[in-house]
Amino acid sequence: MSVDTSDTRTGRAAKAAGRARPALPSALAGRAPAPASPARATALHSGGVAAAALLALVGVGALLREPVLIPPIAASAAIVYGVPALPLAQPRSVVAGHLLCAAVGYLGLALLGDAPWVAALGAGVAVGVMTLARTPHSPAAATTVVVVLQAPDPVVFVPLLAGAALVLVLAGMAASRARRGAVRYPVYWW
Numbered sequence: 001m002s003v004d005t006s007d008t009r010t011g012r013a014a015k016a017a018g019r020a021r022p023a024l025p026s027a028l029a030g031r032a033p034a035p036a037s038p039a040r041a042t043a044l045h046s047g048g049v050a051a052a053a054l055l056a057l058v059g060v061g062a063l064l065r066e067p068v069l070i071p072p073i074a075a076s077a078a079i080v081y082g083v084p085a086l087p088l089a090q091p092r093s094v095v096a097g098h099l100l101c102a103a104v105g106y107l108g109l110a111l112l113g114d115a116p117w118v119a120a121l122g123a124g125v126a127v128g129v130m131t132l133a134r135t136p137h138s139p140a141a142a143t144t145v146v147v148v149l150q151a152p153d154p155v156v157f158v159p160l161l162a163g164a165a166l167v168l169v170l171a172g173m174a175a176s177r178a179r180r181g182a183v184r185y186p187v188y189w190w
Contacts, residue, residue, distance in 0.1 A: 045182065049172070050081045053171040054069055068163070070161075075139035075142065079138075080171075084187075091189050092190050093137040094169055097139075099165075102157070104129055108148050116149070119144065122147075127141050
């Protein structure tokens with residue numbers, strides 16, 4: 001496969017022919033809204049806060065010798081710090097969503113075992129439970145999968161999960177107040 005390096009010549013030829021060449025094909029450009037504040041500053045702020053909160057959870061996990069950072073919590077950080085005004089990012093959804101989905105996972109594990117199909121079924125049920133409870137939080141559905149496939153001890157796992165979700169919420173709250181012009185988080189608690 002060869003790479004066309006004549007891009008500048010082609011661009012000039014297109015302009016000379018009266019056809020302006022778009023920077024990106026329209027299908028790739030999309031219509032996603034731009035961040036409210038300058039994109040680079042927002043990305044640095046959100047990414048920095050996410051990394052700091054997740055590193056704190058790794059530190060707590062190392063001290064306790066228990067995994068506190070699990071993939072669903074990292075995904076929750078992306079929502080809380082990346083799009084803090086969404087209903088999915090609000091404390092009610094983050095904390096209660098993870099706890100409800102863990103409960104669904106433990107119920108599925110107890111009734112049906114630790115098979116992948118149980119994890120898939122449990123995640124679907126968890127989405128329905130979150131919808132009924134008005135606690136939508138998509139990463140929490142993955143908590144159900146973690147519970148079914150890894151069968152962590154609930155006496156240890158559930159408090160660590162609740163604590164990790166709460167750390168994300170508190171860090172989001174602090175971060176929104178630390179940066180001028182940032183979206184206030186949370187928009188609502190309950």
